[in-house]
Amino acid sequence: MPRVRDDEATRQRLSEAVFLTLADRGPTGLTLRAVAERAGCSTGLVLHTFRDKRELLLHARDVLHERTRVRSDALESDAADAATALRDVVFHALPSDSEKLAEARVWIGFLAAALSDPILAERHALHSRAFATRLVRLLEASGASDAVGARERASTLAAAVEGVSTLAAGDPERWPASRQRQALELVLEATTAVARPIA
Amino acid sequence: MPRVRDDEATRQRLSEAVFLTLADRGPTGLTLRAVAERAGCSTGLVLHTFRDKRELLLHARDVLHERTRVRSDALESDAADAATALRDVVFHALPSDSEKLAEARVWIGFLAAALSDPILAERHALHSRAFATRLVRLLEASGASDAVGARERASTLAAAVEGVSTLAAGDPERWPASRQRQALELVLEATTAVARPIA
DNA sequence: ACTACACCGTAACATCTGTTACCGTAACGA
DNA sequence: TCGTTACGGTAACAGATGTTACGGTGTAGT
Numbered sequence: 001m002p003r004v005r006d007d008e009a010t011r012q013r014l015s016e017a018v019f020l021t022l023a024d025r026g027p028t029g030l031t032l033r034a035v036a037e038r039a040g041c042s043t044g045l046v047l048h049t050f051r052d053k054r055e056l057l058l059h060a061r062d063v064l065h066e067r068t069r070v071r072s073d074a075l076e077s078d079a080a081d082a083a084t085a086l087r088d089v090v091f092h093a094l095p096s097d098s099e100k101l102a103e104a105r106v107w108i109g110f111l112a113a114a115l116s117d118p119i120l121a122e123r124h125a126l127h128s129r130a131f132a133t134r135l136v137r138l139l140e141a142s143g144a145s146d147a148v149g150a151r152e153r154a155s156t157l158a159a160a161v162e163g164v165s166t167l168a169a170g171d172p173e174r175w176p177a178s179r180q181r182q183a184l185e186l187v188l189e190a191t192t193a194v195a196r197p198i199a
Numbered sequence: 200m201p202r203v204r205d206d207e208a209t210r211q212r213l214s215e216a217v218f219l220t221l222a223d224r225g226p227t228g229l230t231l232r233a234v235a236e237r238a239g240c241s242t243g244l245v246l247h248t249f250r251d252k253r254e255l256l257l258h259a260r261d262v263l264h265e266r267t268r269v270r271s272d273a274l275e276s277d278a279a280d281a282a283t284a285l286r287d288v289v290f291h292a293l294p295s296d297s298e299k300l301a302e303a304r305v306w307i308g309f310l311a312a313a314l315s316d317p318i319l320a321e322r323h324a325l326h327s328r329a330f331a332t333r334l335v336r337l338l339e340a341s342g343a344s345d346a347v348g349a350r351e352r353a354s355t356l357a358a359a360v361e362g363v364s365t366l367a368a369g370d371p372e373r374w375p376a377s378r379q380r381q382a383l384e385l386v387l388e389a390t391t392a393v394a395r396p397i398a
Numbered sequence: 399a400c401t402a403c404a405c406c407g408t409a410a411c412a413t414c415t416g417t418t419a420c421c422g423t424a425a426c427g428a
Numbered sequence: 429t430c431g432t433t434a435c436g437g438t439a440a441c442a443g444a445t446g447t448t449a450c451g452g453t454g455t456a457g458t
Contacts, residue, residue: 006405026315027226032446042407043446053446105314111369112311115304116225125370132373148385155366155374156382160355163362167354170310171324174331175354183355186347190389205435231416241437242416252416400458408451415444422437428430 010049014039015060022109023102030109032056058123061110064103065127068093072134082141083192089138090184093131093161095168096177104165132158144192153191160187209248213238214259221308222301229308231255257322260309263302264326267292271333281340282391288337289383292330292360294367295376303368331357343391352390359386 017039021030032053036043050056072089079085095104114121135154164183168175216238220229231252235242249255271288278284294303313320334353363382367374 022314024315026313027311028229029315030227031444033444044407044409045405047447048406108307108311109314111365112226112307114225114369115221115308116223116228121369125373128366128370129373148381152378152381153385155378156359156385159362159366159382160359160386161362162365163358163360166310166361166365167327167358170313170320171327174324174328179351179354182347182351183358186352186355186389187359187386190385230414232414243437243439244435246417247436402455402457404455405453406451407453409449411446411448413445413447416442418439418441420438420440422435423433424435425433427432 006049010045011059012063014046014049014056015063018056018060019064019102019106023105027109027112030057030113054117054119057110057113057117057120061120061123061127064106064110065130068103069130072131076138082138082143086135086138086142086192087188089134090157090161090188091181093165094177094180094184095165095175096180101168101172104169108166108169128158139192142192148191157184157187157191160184205248209244210258211262213245213248213255214262217255217259218263218301218305222304226308226311229256229312253316253318256309256312256316256319260319260322260326263305263309264329267302268329271330275337281337281342285334285337285341285391286387288333289356289360289387290380292364293376293379293383294364294374295379300367300371303364307365307368327357338391341391347390356383356386356390359383 014035017035018030020038021034025034032043032046035056036046039046046056050059071092075088075092076085079088095101110120111124114124132151132154135157136150139150139154139157160183164175164180168180213234216234217229219237220233224233231242231245234255235245238245245255249258270291274287274291275284278287294300309319310323313323331350331353334356335349338349338353338356359382363374363379367379
């Protein structure tokens with residue numbers, strides 16, 4: 001047999017290049033040539049590895065999700081109980097450093113791309129739901145407040161995380177890590193406090 | 200003098216076309232020809248009215264902000280007191296019908312475009328801050344909880360609104376109006392409740 | 399060493415992008 | 429009524445885009 005092989009590693013490297021491109025050129029700057037340049041190769045390699053641009057995007061989208069999933073899983077298994085697991089997962093989902101801020105920008109880029117691509121939209125929804133489901137599980141496991149259903153409280157938490165990420169991506173100076181943390185502290189308290197009569 | 204006038208009305212019409220295009224083609228589909236088609240004219244008119252594409256986007260961005268500002272102002276002046284004004288402003292900022300959902304998609308489109316355009320980014324930040332400032336004012340006027348600063352509570356509220364909008368834009372079926380309302384009910388309670396000892 | 403073949407860069411392609419230049423045309427003042 | 433002049437459509441332009449086809453290159457098996 002001649003030359004060795006193509007590789008899953010190539011896919012990973014190209015997906016990484018997609019993140020870099022999306023983070024500082026946005027969806028309109030996400031071009032095959034820009035991706036190839038950041039991956040240090042030519043568009044030829046890109047389209048030999050993926051059938052077309054959409055497949056590249058879909059793979060990168062999955063890689064992004066997988067990365068956060070692994071991170072959350074690790075946090076969960078390291079936590080002493082469900083309540084602290086919930087806190088850890090939520091806080092580490094915030095764009096509190098430059099790397100996670102870049103991830104938030106990438107996230108927005110994908111969401112925007114999903115506006116014009118139903119398949120990407122479906123994938124995006126799938127991953128969003130996965131995060132919400134995780135929060136539901138952790139909320140139920142940590143007991144407490146059932147005046148409002150766990151699903152609704154999880155959605156509220158997810159919205160808070162998403163909102164902070166989105167706002168921080170668009171205006172980082174207004175959203176230092178301390179403010180991000182404070183915002184989620186408030187929402188965490190509201191969604192995990194023991195049931196009490198409505199004021 | 201010959202022919203009559205160009206008009207601010209043309210700018211408005213073209214901005215409207217930008218919204219339509221952005222809502223269902225996304226940032227990558229936001230092309231001058233697509234805008235012109237939806238405005239029922241040719242690219243010629245577009246670039247006779249605006250110097251270039253960026254100026255068109257900036258104008259549309261301002262129109263979008265102005266629209267929500269007027270809506271919020273009206274809600275404020277119709278409200279009996281600051282507390283109900285706050286509730287009205289927040290709830291009416293949610294993507295609770297198809298028109299507002301389209302606005303949320305447009306919002307995301309602009310944010311994504313801002314990722315690759317510093318001037319658009321600055322404008323976006325400006326408008327986001329204006330909304331936050333409004334919430335600060337209403338929170339201060341409605342008294343209550345000062346265990347956490349009004350600025351931080353306003354940011355939390357803004358994040359909740361932004362988060363619901365973003366998530367609903369990406370997965371409308373998961374975010375019926377009732378869930379949107381419920382989520383903000385929780386956050387409103389957390390940010391306006393009278394101060395109480397931490398559980 | 400040699401051959402065969404998978405890898406991947408090069409370059410061409412049709413199409414689409416923003417932008418510009420050119421004119422026909424229609425409305426206003428005379 | 430008629431000339432003037434801005435308005436706005438047509439179409440051309442250079443550059444960029446996704447995609448395809450081709451050809452060199454180096455590696456692995458014999």
